[in-house]
Amino acid sequence: MSGRGRFITLEGGEGAGKSVQARRLERRLSAAGLEVVRTREPGGSPHAEALRAVILSGFAKAFGPEGEALLFAAARIDHLDQTILPALRRGAWVVSDRFADSTRAYQGAAGDLPAEWIARLEAVAVGPNRPDLTLILDLPAEAGLARAGFRRGAGQADRFEAEGTGFHETLRRAYLEIAADEPGRCVVIDALASEDAVEAAVWRAVEARLDPQGAARAAR
Incomplete structure (x- = not known):
């Protein structure tokens, strides 16, 4: 892994703050001297962004x-x-707001x-390209939906924000089960x-699992 970048994903329900924390993590990693690519799902590439609008x-x-x-x-x-694999191959660190765990939780x-x-x-879509670290931002469904509503303002709820509280409580349980099943990859926040x-x-x-400071020194 010495020449490869690291792949970090942020997961969680609506309103958990994934986008905010992805931006903050990008700044921290960049300040450590690393090249960072911040991206999102659905989306992150031109064709994927077109599908995002549809979904x-x-x-x-x-x-x-x-x-x-x-x-x-x-x-995906x-x-x-x-986006993701070319960045990792050149040694960049990728920070993605959602990835395959969202499909496990939402559609699964x-x-x-x-x-x-x-x-x-x-297995078909991702293959061996799993995240090195997944940060699961956990909060009760009602709190997350309230945050999402405040952020949205007068705008219309998207496809998943419009689902009921029961749907979102199921998502929360699913994410916590993923974390329990894969403690080597996942950290609950x-x-x-x-x-x-x-x-x-x-x-x-991130420091404990991936040593960004050490990676930046090794890249110099």
């Missing part, structure tokens, strides 16, 4: 969770090919798709804390 508009909901999962997988393949647990079906789809406290917890996890 979040609610147009794809009519295809059911299977159809949505396939669209997410198609976007392009995202990996066009909340959409009632079998875990085996999701695993097969992930209390997202109810202040943005500064969450940033500090994120940085502690």
